[in-house]
Amino acid sequence: xxxxLITLSSRRMPDAQRGMTLIELMVAMxxxxxxxxxxxxxxxxxxxxxxxxxxxxxxxxNARFAQDMVQRIGVQAGxxxxxxxxxxxxxxxxxxxxxxxxxxGLNDKQRSPSDAWNGGSSWGNSDLGKxxxxxVLRAQVSTANAGSSASDGTMINCLGIAPTATPTSRDDxxxxxxxxxxxxxxEPALMCTYEESKGSFKSEPLVQGVENFQVLYGVDGVVxxxxxxxxTDSVPERYLRADQLTVAGNDVATYANWRRVRSLRIGMxxxxxxxxxxxxxxxxxxxxxxxxxxxxxxxLGGAFSSTSDPGTVFAPPADGRMRQVVTFTVHLRNFQDLxxx
Numbered sequence: 001x002x003x004x005l006i007t008l009s010s011r012r013m014p015d016a017q018r019g020m021t022l023i024e025l026m027v028a029m030x031x032x033x034x035x036x037x038x039x040x041x042x043x044x045x046x047x048x049x050x051x052x053x054x055x056x057x058x059x060x061x062n063a064r065f066a067q068d069m070v071q072r073i074g075v076q077a078g079x080x081x082x083x084x085x086x087x088x089x090x091x092x093x094x095x096x097x098x099x100x101x102x103x104x105g106l107n108d109k110q111r112s113p114s115d116a117w118n119g120g121s122s123w124g125n126s127d128l129g130k131x132x133x134x135x136v137l138r139a140q141v142s143t144a145n146a147g148s149s150a151s152d153g154t155m156i157n158c159l160g161i162a163p164t165a166t167p168t169s170r171d172d173x174x175x176x177x178x179x180x181x182x183x184x185x186x187e188p189a190l191m192c193t194y195e196e197s198k199g200s201f202k203s204e205p206l207v208q209g210v211e212n213f214q215v216l217y218g219v220d221g222v223v224x225x226x227x228x229x230x231x232t233d234s235v236p237e238r239y240l241r242a243d244q245l246t247v248a249g250n251d252v253a254t255y256a257n258w259r260r261v262r263s264l265r266i267g268m269x270x271x272x273x274x275x276x277x278x279x280x281x282x283x284x285x286x287x288x289x290x291x292x293x294x295x296x297x298x299x300l301g302g303a304f305s306s307t308s309d310p311g312t313v314f315a316p317p318a319d320g321r322m323r324q325v326v327t328f329t330v331h332l333r334n335f336q337d338l339x340x341x
Contacts, residue, residue: 052278055273055322056322059209062207062270063270066326067268070178070266070330072156075330075334077103079142080170096171100118101138102137102138102139102173102336103138103258103264103332104136105133108132108311110132111177111181113201113203117175117177120179128180129188129212129213131310131311137175137176139155140174141155141165141174151164158176158194174195177193177201183205188211189205191203191204210268211270211314212268212269212311213266214266214268215264215266215267216241217239217241217242217264217265218264219237222240224244226253227247232260235262259336259337261332263330266326267312268326268327269326271322272322274319275320281318282315285323285325286312287325287326
C-alpha cells in the first residue's frame, strides 16, 4: 500500500526525459549565434563580391562605349560634303577667310551650356572633374547627291544622332563638344554639348562616371606658342596641349596651328558607384600613361607631352570605388587644312 501512495513527483525521471541545464542552454545559444554570424558574414562577402563583379562589368561597358563614341566622332572631324568642296557646290565668295577649325580644345577648363563654342572657365579646387579638358569637333552633314535637302544619316554628333540640316555653304558644319561635368545626382559624366540652333547649345550626359578627361594633340610642323612656319608631311611629330597651340593675340596663327592636328591622344579615368570597390587604399592614376624622361627617371603622367599637366596625374580620395583608366589614340582620316576645300 505504501508504494501506491508514492506521488509521481517524487520519482526520478529517466535521463532521456530530463531538460537542459542552464550551462548547456548557454553553450547552445553561443554556438547558434556563432553559426548565424558566420552565415551573415558569408552572405555579406558574397553580396560584396556580386556587387564588385557587376560594378566592374558596368565600368568596362562604360569605358568601351566612351572609347567607341570618341573614336567615331574623332574620325569624322574635318569631313566635308563632296558637293561643297573646292570647285563644286555652293560658291565660297563672302565666306570667312579664317573659319573655325574642325578640331579645337581647351586645356584644364570646364564649360556650361551658356558658353560659346570656344568658351570655358577655370576649375574650382573641389569641383568634380577638376583639371579635365574640353574637346571640340566639327564635321559637315553628308548628302547622297547635290542639292539634296536630306541627310544620308552617316554623320552623327556626339549623342549618336544624325543632324538633319544639310549644309548651305563651305563653313556650314555641325559641332560636338566633349567635356566633363557633374550631374544632378552628384556623379561626374562625360558630357555631349551640341548646337540646337545657331549659337544655342544643349548638354546631355554621354557616359556616367568619367571624372578625368585628358586630350593631347598630335601636330604636324607646330612650334608651341608660335605661328606655323615649318613644312608639313601629314605625320604628327609631337603631342601638345591645347594651350600650346594658342598664339596670343593672333587668331589666324592659332587656327592655322589647329589645322595641323593629325591625331588625338585621349586619356580618361572612370569610376563606379560608391561602395563597389573592395580595395579601400588610395591610388594614383595616369590617364595618359608615363614616358621616359631625359634622365633615368620616369616622368609619370607626361606621356607624349612636352611638359607636365596637372590633369595627367589623378589622385582621387580613397572612397571605396572601382576605377579604370582608358587611353587610346584617334588618327584623323580627314585632312584638316583650309586649302583642301
